[in-house]
Amino acid sequence: MSSPKKIVSFIILIFIAVVLFPNQLTARGKDSTALKRRLIISLGIGDPAMIYIDNFINNGYKFKGGQKVVPQVKPIYAKVEFRVLRHMGIGVDLSYDDYEAQRAPSTSTTFANAYKGYTFVGDIRINRHIHLIKRLDLYFGIGLGYQIQSITNIINTRSLPKVGSNNFAFELTIGGRFYITKRIGIYIEGGIARSILQGGLAVRL
Numbered sequence: 001m002s003s004p005k006k007i008v009s010f011i012i013l014i015f016i017a018v019v020l021f022p023n024q025l026t027a028r029g030k031d032s033t034a035l036k037r038r039l040i041i042s043l044g045i046g047d048p049a050m051i052y053i054d055n056f057i058n059n060g061y062k063f064k065g066g067q068k069v070v071p072q073v074k075p076i077y078a079k080v081e082f083r084v085l086r087h088m089g090i091g092v093d094l095s096y097d098d099y100e101a102q103r104a105p106s107t108s109t110t111f112a113n114a115y116k117g118y119t120f121v122g123d124i125r126i127n128r129h130i131h132l133i134k135r136l137d138l139y140f141g142i143g144l145g146y147q148i149q150s151i152t153n154i155i156n157t158r159s160l161p162k163v164g165s166n167n168f169a170f171e172l173t174i175g176g177r178f179y180i181t182k183r184i185g186i187y188i189e190g191g192i193a194r195s196i197l198q199g200g201l202a203v204r205l
Helices: 003-020 049-058
Strands: 039-046 067-085 088-103 112-133 136-153 167-179 184-192 197-204
Touching: 039 088, 039 184, 049 067, 049 088, 067 112, 067 197, 088 136, 112 167, 167 197
Parallel strands: none
Antiparallel strands: 039 067, 039 197, 067 088, 088 112, 112 136, 136 167, 167 184, 184 197
């Protein structure tokens, strides 16, 4: 195993240990509704950075001047979390995005659709919560799941990316929810997922 892979593996192991055994991070702040309303549902939207990164990798780590990627549906998220403990929750994260790749002949500046694709990801996730003030819920978590990707050829192109295979998905993010009322709030989350940064609405039931 190369040194970068060893470093990444070590960081992941440390992160899992902190999530599962976080006694030193137990917050003294109180959230009076944390145990009364255990179910949290979130809907959000994220930046399309991973769409560009995926296409950059699948095009041989380069984009020529005659090709570009246009997101049609930016990553959208649906999350459900159940608080099994006051500072620990487990849930499901779902995300979907799609895009079109456009190319222009070397003799023209007019772009035409070459292929389109979509990505659907489903993760099982564990969140570790830190309560500092009553309405602020900070958390960090790790998720593991499955990713489905599909590419559809629009015109006859010989350089179609080979991303049609499905594979395992991984996410590692940190975020926060701020509740405007006892039930309704907003969330912001960043890290490794289908988006580098995402945000939306959170409701606890």
